[in-house]
Amino acid sequence: MAIKLLMPKLGLNMVEGQLTEWLKKEGDQVKQGEAIYTVETDKVTSEVEAQQDGVLAKVLVNEGDTVPVRKVVGILAEEGEEVDLGALLIEEKETGSGGGTKPEKKEEAKPEARSSSHAGGEPVLASPLAKRLAAQNGIDLNEVRGSGPGGRINVEDVEQAIAGGKLEPEEGELTGRVVPMKGIRKVVSDRMSQAAKDMAMVTLHATLDVTSLVSFRNSEKEKGKRKEEIPGYNAILASLVAKALKEFPYLNARFTQEGIRLIDPVNIGVAVDTEDGLTVVVVPDTDKKKISDIQKDLTEMVERALAHKSKPEDLGNGTFTITNLGMYGVDGFTPIINPPQSGILGIGQFAKKRPEGGKENAFQAVFSLTFDHRVIDGAPAARFLQRLGEIIVNFSG
DSSP, X not given: OOEEEEOOOOSTTOOEEEEEEESSOTTOEEOTTOEEEEEEOSSOEEEEEOSSSEEEEEEOSOTTOEEETTOEEEEEEOTTOOOOHHHHTHHHHHHSSSSSOOOOOOOOOOGGGOOSBOTTSOBOOBOHHHHHHHHHHTOOGGGOOOOSGGGOBOHHHHHHHHHTTOSOOOTTOOOOOOOOOOHHHHHHHHHHHHHHHHOOEEEEEEEEEOXXXXXXXXXXXXXXXXXXXXXXXXXXXXXXHHHHHHHOGGGSEEEETTEEEEOSSOOEEEEEEETTEEEEEEETTGGGSOHHHHHHXXXXXXXXXXXXXXXXXXXXXXXXXXXXXXXXXXXXXXXXOOTTOSEEEEEOOOEEOOOSSXXXXXXXXXXXXXXXXTTSOHHHHHHHHHHHHHHHHTOOO
């Protein structure tokens, strides 16, 4: 029996997604559990798997198109089955979507984009997202060469036109190129702007003794364990920060119009540097997990983030974030809170102490705590850093 392939809803706030790639062509056989197409939102890129064996009978949405959730993007049929496409898509025709949602309102054409038709009066073949991007950047789609099927213009074609310097700079502006704000880069930009606008952010810096962490990892290496079996500093610190947060609930909280909401679970987010921009993966119930389990979770989520295959649950419901720039030789920095959280901890490089009557192989690092002063005051925030220092010093694995 033929089934409709839909644009999935990958998050509570998702209203539309971009079908970035068909992994199968019309007529290809598909096995249950095999990926058929990929979908990109402003947060994640996910592969959509087949729910049954069959044949990809019909592709209804082109690569690069952005469509509402639950809209039919293709048809999967049994081998040899004749599909009555009209009957199968009757709901689609009536509602404009595959799941009963209201059809999208057509955007009014922006005159500066000049993208409605070719010189001969023929309509431009371009994805909605490509048209929108062209309108935002003043690109004439009549002058863009499409690389998609039948010469269809996709987002990458428009981006190349932007990067190629086809836009003349306005008077007084320097020449250069425009990199569109989209995907992860746009999410980071929006959230950082939101934090700067809505929060009363204050940052405290403290130099903490991290000798115990270095000693622990060295001892694990000496045991002959494989590299992947040795917890990284981010996993260790996520565990120790979670313990400290249980004692300072106002840092594991968020500001609401009704009051300060203290969050029960401690879900530590860890910042990851990807090609697309900063991504924060989240370890749920960090305070209840062993360090080895935290490391396992982080390894899997970081691999997915770097491969642009993060799952929605990898990125959601964080209550506090740590961001580590120590591997880049950074001593200290001022991190910006990831809304709606109330705190973020920046970690600098682990540097050897100068022996002045202390231990010969002692290490220290600068920890920078940025907090929302609407939720917590400076003194308890300082005590949190102090308590974290004690937990670290007493850490033995």
